[in-house]
Amino acid sequence: MADRLSWVPDDVNTGLPSAARLYDYLLGGGHNFAADRELAEEFLRAQPNGRAIARLNRAFLRRAVLHLVDAGVRQFLDLGSGIPTVGNVHEIAQKAAPGARVVYVDFEDVAVAHSQMILRDDDRSAVLREDLTEPDAVLAGARGTGLIDFAEPVGVLAVGVFHFVPPERDPAGVIAAYRDAVAPGSHLALSQFSSDLQPEEMAGVVAVMRQSPDPMFPRTRAEITALFDGFELVEPGVVPLPRWRPEEGSVPEDADRAGIFAGVGRKK
Structure with missing residues (x-):
């Protein structure tokens, strides 16, 4: 057990579950504990498609980053980046555009510790331990890395995280602060759970997550669309997760059961 836990920061309470480690478990990762797995199994009883939804959300992240690279974006601010897994933003972006720069932001200790470990030899990527709902601190930290030039377009990523931000x-207002800080041509990529899709399952998930330090706040499609105020939505707008610019043949028959709306907007 001591060997298995050698990668855990000393001050992490492994008996207290976290949303980041729950997501890691749903994606098949190994950086989670018994409390996370127990909560995740309750999550899956409420939302049996939970593992598929996690994979679909990760796939949306990849498509969104590649779209932003195609649009000329070469620097990314990944809010609520979570525990590193296959297909991290810097891997996707730097493969498509070798000079791309990425700043990850999270406040979960395990997520930050593993990001630091993975990025130690990458001088074009960094991680900040900050709360995304404190944009002034995040923006100052991002500037301090020397990796983000806010005079140039930035890709702001808020993928699968804003359902943890309470009303x-x-x-x-949080999104608006990031929008106001970035240059024209910047983009926002966002996905979040909705109460419009599978409302019974979503109510069950909300009840489960209420038992954790990370309660969830699903929003309607209209509320999610409103988060893009000041951005011009790119086609196809705010849609169920798998329907946002899918790769050929990749839309499942039950795409509208993904539980999450996703969209990308460009700042004019």
Whole structure:
């Protein structure tokens, strides 16, 4: 057990589950603990498609990053980046555009520790331990890395994370702060759970996550679309996760059961 836990920061309470480690478990990762797996199994009882949804969300991240690279974006701010797994943003972006720069942002200790380990030899990527709902601190930290030039277009990624931002933290205001900080030509890629898709399953997920330190706040399609205020939505707009610019033959028959809406917008 000591060997298995040697990668865990000393101050991590392994008996307290986290959304980042739950997501890692759903994706088949190994950086999770018994408490995370127990919560994840409850999540899966409420939403049996949970593992597929996690994979679909990761696939959307890949498609969105590649779209932004095609649009000329060469620097990325990944909010709520989570525990590193296959297909990280810097891997996707730097393969498509070798000079691309990435700053990851998360406040979960295991996610930050593993990001630091993975990025130690990559001078074009960095990780900040910050709360994405504190944009002033995040933006200052991103500037401090020397990797993000806010005079040039930035890809702001908020993939599978804003359903953890409660209404009282003003999610629209948080997004607006990032929007106002970035140059024209910047993009926002966002996905989040919705109460419009599979409402019964979503209610069950909300009940499960209420038991954790990371409760969830699903939003309607209209509310999610409103988060793109000040951005021009690119086609096909805000749609169920697998329907956003799918690769040929990749849309499942039950695409509308993905539980998550996704979209990408460009700042004019």
